[in-house]
Amino acid sequence: MLKFLVNVIDQMDLALEHIEKGGVHDARFGLMLTDNAVELVLHQIAQQSRLKAYRHLDEKFQYRKELEEALGRSFEGKLKYARIEGQVTDEQSRTITIMHSFRNDLYHLGVQYESILSDHGLDFTDEGERRRIWGIARGSLDLHPRRAMDANTSV
Numbered sequence: 001m002l003k004f005l006v007n008v009i010d011q012m013d014l015a016l017e018h019i020e021k022g023g024v025h026d027a028r029f030g031l032m033l034t035d036n037a038v039e040l041v042l043h044q045i046a047q048q049s050r051l052k053a054y055r056h057l058d059e060k061f062q063y064r065k066e067l068e069e070a071l072g073r074s075f076e077g078k079l080k081y082a083r084i085e086g087q088v089t090d091e092q093s094r095t096i097t098i099m100h101s102f103r104n105d106l107y108h109l110g111v112q113y114e115s116i117l118s119d120h121g122l123d124f125t126d127e128g129e130r131r132r133i134w135g136i137a138r139g140s141l142d143l144h145p146r147r148a149m150d151a152n153t154s155v
Contacts, residue, residue: 004044011037028106035103038096042078045087046070075100 011033019030049067061067063084069077079096082088088096 004040008037008041011040031099031103032107035100038100039075039078042075042082042088043070045082045085046078049081049085 015030015033015037017030018026018033021027046067050071063081066077066081066084070081076097079088079093083090083093
C-alpha cells in the first residue's frame with residue numbers, strides 16, 4: 001500500500017511540475033496526470049473493500065452492485081463507492097466530477113480551456129486538497145517520491 005501511495009504522490013508531483021510551467025500543453029498533461037491519479041486512488045478504495053464483500057458471503061453485502069461497478073471501468077462508479085465508504089465527501093465528489101469532466105473534454109473532444117486550465121489544475125493538485133481527498137498525511141509517511149529526492153540531491 002505504501003508503494004502505491006508513493007507512486008500516486010510522485011505522479012501528482014509530476015503533474016504539478018507540468019502545470020507550473022504555465023504552457024497550455026503542460027497544463028493539459030498535468031490535468032490528465034492528476035485525473036488519472038485520482039482514479040487510481042478511487043479504484044484502490046474499491047479493491048480494499050473487496051475483502052469486506054467476501055467476508056459477508058453468507059450475508060448479503062449491502063453494496064455488492066456498487067462495489068462491482070467500482071472495480072470495473074466506471075469512473076462514476078468508483079467515485080460513488082468512495083462516497084459510500086466515507087472516503088470522499090459530497091463537496092469533494094462534486095469537485096472531482098467537475099475536474100474529470102474537464103479532463104474528458106480535453107482528452108476526448110479536444111475542447112480548449114486555455115484561459116482557465118492552469119487555474120483549475122493548480123487547485124486540483126494543491127497538497128491540502130490531496131490530503132483532504134485521500135486522507136494522505138504526506139509528512140507522516142516519511143517517504144519521498146523519486147522526483148522530490150532528485151530535486152533535493154541536485155541543490
